[in-house]
Amino acid sequence: MIDRAAEAVETTMSEDDVGAFVPGQRFRVEGRAGGPLAGLTFAAKDLFDVAGRPTGAGNPDWERVHPVPTRHAWAVQRLLDAGAALVGKTITDKVSLGIFGENAFYGTPRNVRAPDRVPGGSSSGSAAAVAAGLCDTALGTDTGGSVRVPASFCGLYGIRPTHGRLDLSGMVSQAPSSDTTGWFARDADTFARVSSVMLCEDIPRELPRRLIVATDAFAFADPPVAAALQPMVEQLGALTGWVGDAVLAPPGLTVWAGAQRILQPYEAWQTFRDWADRANPRFAFNVARQLAQAAAITESDLDPAREVREAARAHMHELLSPGTVLCLLTTPFPAPLRGQPWSILDPLRARITGLTVVGGLTGSPQITIPGAKVDELPIGLSIVGRAGSDVTLVALARAWATQ
Amino acid sequence: MIDRAAEAVETTMSEDDVGAFVPGQRFRVEGRAGGPLAGLTFAAKDLFDVAGRPTGAGNPDWERVHPVPTRHAWAVQRLLDAGAALVGKTITDKVSLGIFGENAFYGTPRNVRAPDRVPGGSSSGSAAAVAAGLCDTALGTDTGGSVRVPASFCGLYGIRPTHGRLDLSGMVSQAPSSDTTGWFARDADTFARVSSVMLCEDIPRELPRRLIVATDAFAFADPPVAAALQPMVEQLGALTGWVGDAVLAPPGLTVWAGAQRILQPYEAWQTFRDWADRANPRFAFNVARQLAQAAAITESDLDPAREVREAARAHMHELLSPGTVLCLLTTPFPAPLRGQPWSILDPLRARITGLTVVGGLTGSPQITIPGAKVDELPIGLSIVGRAGSDVTLVALARAWATQ
Numbered sequence: 001m002i003d004r005a006a007e008a009v010e011t012t013m014s015e016d017d018v019g020a021f022v023p024g025q026r027f028r029v030e031g032r033a034g035g036p037l038a039g040l041t042f043a044a045k046d047l048f049d050v051a052g053r054p055t056g057a058g059n060p061d062w063e064r065v066h067p068v069p070t071r072h073a074w075a076v077q078r079l080l081d082a083g084a085a086l087v088g089k090t091i092t093d094k095v096s097l098g099i100f101g102e103n104a105f106y107g108t109p110r111n112v113r114a115p116d117r118v119p120g121g122s123s124s125g126s127a128a129a130v131a132a133g134l135c136d137t138a139l140g141t142d143t144g145g146s147v148r149v150p151a152s153f154c155g156l157y158g159i160r161p162t163h164g165r166l167d168l169s170g171m172v173s174q175a176p177s178s179d180t181t182g183w184f185a186r187d188a189d190t191f192a193r194v195s196s197v198m199l200c201e202d203i204p205r206e207l208p209r210r211l212i213v214a215t216d217a218f219a220f221a222d223p224p225v226a227a228a229l230q231p232m233v234e235q236l237g238a239l240t241g242w243v244g245d246a247v248l249a250p251p252g253l254t255v256w257a258g259a260q261r262i263l264q265p266y267e268a269w270q271t272f273r274d275w276a277d278r279a280n281p282r283f284a285f286n287v288a289r290q291l292a293q294a295a296a297i298t299e300s301d302l303d304p305a306r307e308v309r310e311a312a313r314a315h316m317h318e319l320l321s322p323g324t325v326l327c328l329l330t331t332p333f334p335a336p337l338r339g340q341p342w343s344i345l346d347p348l349r350a351r352i353t354g355l356t357v358v359g360g361l362t363g364s365p366q367i368t369i370p371g372a373k374v375d376e377l378p379i380g381l382s383i384v385g386r387a388g389s390d391v392t393l394v395a396l397a398r399a400w401a402t403q
Numbered sequence: 404m405i406d407r408a409a410e411a412v413e414t415t416m417s418e419d420d421v422g423a424f425v426p427g428q429r430f431r432v433e434g435r436a437g438g439p440l441a442g443l444t445f446a447a448k449d450l451f452d453v454a455g456r457p458t459g460a461g462n463p464d465w466e467r468v469h470p471v472p473t474r475h476a477w478a479v480q481r482l483l484d485a486g487a488a489l490v491g492k493t494i495t496d497k498v499s500l501g502i503f504g505e506n507a508f509y510g511t512p513r514n515v516r517a518p519d520r521v522p523g524g525s526s527s528g529s530a531a532a533v534a535a536g537l538c539d540t541a542l543g544t545d546t547g548g549s550v551r552v553p554a555s556f557c558g559l560y561g562i563r564p565t566h567g568r569l570d571l572s573g574m575v576s577q578a579p580s581s582d583t584t585g586w587f588a589r590d591a592d593t594f595a596r597v598s599s600v601m602l603c604e605d606i607p608r609e610l611p612r613r614l615i616v617a618t619d620a621f622a623f624a625d626p627p628v629a630a631a632l633q634p635m636v637e638q639l640g641a642l643t644g645w646v647g648d649a650v651l652a653p654p655g656l657t658v659w660a661g662a663q664r665i666l667q668p669y670e671a672w673q674t675f676r677d678w679a680d681r682a683n684p685r686f687a688f689n690v691a692r693q694l695a696q697a698a699a700i701t702e703s704d705l706d707p708a709r710e711v712r713e714a715a716r717a718h719m720h721e722l723l724s725p726g727t728v729l730c731l732l733t734t735p736f737p738a739p740l741r742g743q744p745w746s747i748l749d750p751l752r753a754r755i756t757g758l759t760v761v762g763g764l765t766g767s768p769q770i771t772i773p774g775a776k777v778d779e780l781p782i783g784l785s786i787v788g789r790a791g792s793d794v795t796l797v798a799l800a801r802a803w804a805t806q
Contacts, residue, residue, distance in 0.1 A: 061507070104464070104685050277744040280687045282507050285679045288691030295692070341680040 003401045005371035006187035007155060009133030011112040020109040020129035022046050022056055025089035035083025037197055040190065042183075043138040045126045046089045047096060048073040049170035057172045058092040058122070060105055061281030073170025075139050075181045075198065082197040087135050090125025095272060096141055096174045097287050098122050099149050099349050100336065104284045108338060113155045114377045117335035120150030123182070127154040130184045137185045137194045143174045144264055145356030147182030148368045148382065153335035155370040155378030156184045157191040157397060161199065162387045163363030175267035178260075178360035188369075188401030195394045203394050208385070210324040211240040214248035217328035220355055225379055228372040229329055232381045232400070236327060239399055246319060248328060248358065249312065257350075257357045259308035262301050264360055265294030286342040309361055316362045320386035325396060327383055329355065330368040334377035358384060365390040369397050406804045408774035409590035410558060412536030414515040423512040423532035425449050425459055428492035438486025440600055443593065445586075446541040448529045449492045450499060451476040452573035460575045461495040461525070463508055464684030476573025478542050478584045478601065485600040490538050493528025498675060499544055499577045500690045501525045502552050502752050503739065507687045511741060516558045517780050520738035523553030526585070530557040533587045540588045540597045546577045547667055548759030550585035551771045551785065556738035558773040558781030559587045560594040560800060564602065565790045566766030578670035581663075581763035591772075591804030598797045606797050611788070613727040614643040617651035620731035623758055628782055631775040632732055635784045635803070639730060642802055649722060651731060651761065652715065660753075660760045662711035665704050667763055668697030689745040712764055719765045723789035728799060730786055733771040734758065737780030761787060768793040772800050 015021075025046070031037065046056045049069035056063045072080065080086060091106045093099075101124025102108045109128035111119040119128045123140025127150030130138050140147040142160040151158025159182045166181045173179055183198060185191035192203045213233060218226050237243035249256045269291060275281065276291065283291070320326060332351050336344075359366050364387060368380035385393050418424075428449065434440065449459045452472035459466045475483065483489060494509045496502075504527025505511045512531035514522040522531045526543025530553030533541050543550040545563040554561025562585045569584050576582055586601060588594035595606045616636060621629050640646035652659045672694060678684065679694065686694070723729060735754050739747075762769050767790060771783035788796050 102683075104683065276688045277746045280505075280507065280689055280745055282685045282687055283691055284683045284685050285691055285694065286683055288686055288688055289695040289698070291688065292692040292695035342683055343680045 003187040003189065005369060005401050011132055013110060013112055013132065015134060018110045018112065018128055018132045018134065019107050020090050020125040020132065020134060021088045022091055022106060025053060027088055029080065029086040031080045031083040031085050033083065035081060037079060037193060038083035040084040040137060041087045041135040042079050042084045043088050043090045043126055043129045043135045044076050044086060045092050045123050045140050047092055047141050047172040048076050048139055050076055050086065050089060053089065055172060058094045058103055058106065059281055061279045062095060065275065065279045069170065071170065074167040075171065078198060090129055090138060093122035093124060094283055094287050095172065096122040096143060096146055097268070097290055099145055099352055100345060101150060102338065111154050111335060114153070114335050116337060117153065117377065118338050120153035120335060122146040123150050127151060127156060127184055130156055130186055136190055137183050140182045140184060141171060142180045142182045142359065143178045144353055144360050147184065148330050148356055148359070148366060149352060151184055151368045152330035152380030153378065156186060157188060157370060158182060158184045158368045159195060160359045160366045161390050162365040165390065166198065173271055175264045175271065177267055178264055188398040192394050192398045195391070199390050201391045203391050203398065205395070207396050207399055208240050208323050208325040208392055210242045210244065211237045212319065212324060212326045213243065213245040214326055214328040215245050216247050216249060216253055217355055220253065220332045220351065221329050222333045224374050225329060225333055228374045228379060229381045232369065232371055233327055236383070236396065236400055239396065239403065240325065248326065250315060251308065253354050253357065255308060256312055256361055257354045259305040260357045260361045262297055262305040263309060265290065266297045266302060269294035269297070312362050316364050317386060322386065325383050325385050325393065327381065330380035330382040331355065334374050334379045363387055365393055367393045367397050369400065406590040406592065408772065408804050414535055416513060416515055416535065418537060421513045421515065421531055421535045421537065422510050423493050423528040423535065423537060424491045425494055425509060428456060430491055432483060432489040434483045434486040434488050436486065438484060440482065440596060441486035443487040443540060444490045444538040445482050445487045446491050446493045446529055446532045446538045447479050447489060448495050448526050448543050450495055450544050450575040451479050451542055453479055453489065453492060456492065458575060461497045461506055461509065462684055464682045465498060468678065468682045472573065474573065477570040478574065481601060493532055493541060495528060496525035497686055497690050498575065499525040499546060499549055500671070500693055502548055502755055503748060504553060505741065514557050514738060517556070517738050519740060520780065521556065521741050523556035523738060525549040526553050530554060530559060530587055533559055533589060539593055540586050543585050543587060544574060545583045545585045545762065546581045547756055547763050550587065551733050551759055551762065551769060552755060554587055554771045555733035555783030556781065559589060560591060560773060561585060561587045561771045562598060563762045563769045564793050565768040568793065569601065576674055578667045578674065580670055581667055591801040595797050595801045602793050604794045606794050606801065608798070610799050610802055611643050611726050611728040611795055613645045613647065614640045615722065615727060615729045616646065616648040617729055617731040618648050619650050619652060619656055620758055623656065623735045623754065624732050625736045627777050628732060628736055631777045631782060632784045635772065635774055636730055639786070639799065639803055642799060642806065643728065651729065653718060654711065656757050656760065658711060659715055659764055660757045662708040663760045663764045665700055665708040666712060668693065669700045669705060672697035672700070715765050719767050720789060725789065728786045728788050728796065730784065732758065733783035733785040737777050737782045766790055768796055770796040770800050772803065
């Protein structure tokens, strides 16, 4: 099957050069014989438990104080049961905090599609490994963009499923109201096969009948990005048969992002505060600063943010009637250069999360599709559906890729 | 000469067990032959430049982005010129931020006088090395208590000289308005010899004639600490011939400490912000949190704090007429247990800096004298003089020890 977005893996980099795997965590666990994913390989972000191996969570002071798990995370077990072979654990930003994929402890995985650029994070190693052809698919987590952003930067298919749909047992939590398990693939067919297994649902032939272009989201894009994505928007529109436009966030995406910048860090601090207290873990300064700011959020800050979230969820439910899909850019620009000061990266991060907020705040499923480039750098287009419509999105992505 | 406070070095710990030196930074540079400190050995906290060796500042991400110095720091050169031999560089809390001496990167030096306790910091390795007999004296820095606290916890003589008196070239700065170079010794005679060289002034025979006991400072002490220090207060009073009491901080030590908690972190952030931005250095969470809080201090917070400082300096000048010395406890309690969560350590830190604030805020010289114990743990008594009276304090400490 021809895939219009899947690129051949062309790299002269060795696996060591890519640096996607946690040092010492390259191994092989065979999947069940004869399953639907037999013959495929996968990697798991180091936030997922693999029995008998430490869960590192991107921070040496996590591993130091947490016991080695005795059973696989649900997502790992699901893929093994379906026949895929697990080939290692991949590097993640520190306890999933980080959107660029630069890790001071384990190194920054190399983005083979843009070697001088960051891979995106926090599921940086999973994206880098799939992009480099070191495995067919890989598990990531997405709380605030951690699958969607590296998928966009590395030119991959990636999904953030409907919040609450998958069993997250054995996955290190960050902010439970927004945490999801996602995955990557280089081509739409593999992506659909893995998605069907993970979502426990067949991918339908039927496609959504309406495509809504989110005008306010496209206003976030660098102009060449919007132009590069335009052909894909038109192709998706042709597949659905009807194209309209709408405002994604009536109060403004910055209002949504502002609410999520209270809700998500507040929960993250609840998740990590006891560990931070007992282990006094080392963090890169910008990560520690996020957590320190999170620690200063009070209960009274939450109510207005929760009101914004409720309104956002109601709006998405109304906008996305069954058969309707929303289209927006995944990231406002391609991957930034590696090794930049955070005084440069912080404003970029704010622009990215201004777009990725839709997933964490509303719980809607989102798929990012590769296929566009700006200055030879990959950039993804996203489709979002109403809660529970994950397989419809997968169907549309596959139809687009293989038509 | 008999020293009433100097304890024999009695330990079965190996040098490796003590862990005072930075890994790989144990070496020997001979001092000038025939100088006044000939025969003595010293170590330098890893904030001081030693030509040809990296300055680590307690953080691997400092060394990574700073060139290896080509000349010695002034203080190192001064001791070498006086004949002392340099035997290595000692562990420090991260860029001098920290009062307990626990370092996640290089380990926490062992306090031989209280092996299950923290050594105190940030000049942790220097204090631990001197206490363990691995050298005769050692250089530290004191911005907010970083010589005085480990001296108290390890049972050593330690000095924070008059602010601005010593040349700080080649020493990593934290907050220039409060930074000083200090040193440690096990006995008063060595302490006086080194002090004379470092202060470039003879130690006089004449003693101060008045001792003022700081009532508000003693109110900060755990009751057994105040009781344990009382005999030393009486002995010092007998030496001066006149004892009175006074309030050290008329607006309250907490007001002084509150002002310094604005002034010192604000300056520290100015010092470290460019490095933090470029290198995104790793910190233990509680250190990063301090810096993140420092980054939030604005210019407009400074004016009231500066007013408190001016008033404090004027008060000290008035209170400490020539020949008058103030007496207070160095720390409100002996060294806490190692490895405690910072939810326990943070309030202890606040109590300590509520006492050590006097040095950083007013610039007054302060010497801490060992000789008391609580539950077999060392605890220091401090004497403070007016600006410039450093040698008078040294004279009193020596007279007390050898009378």
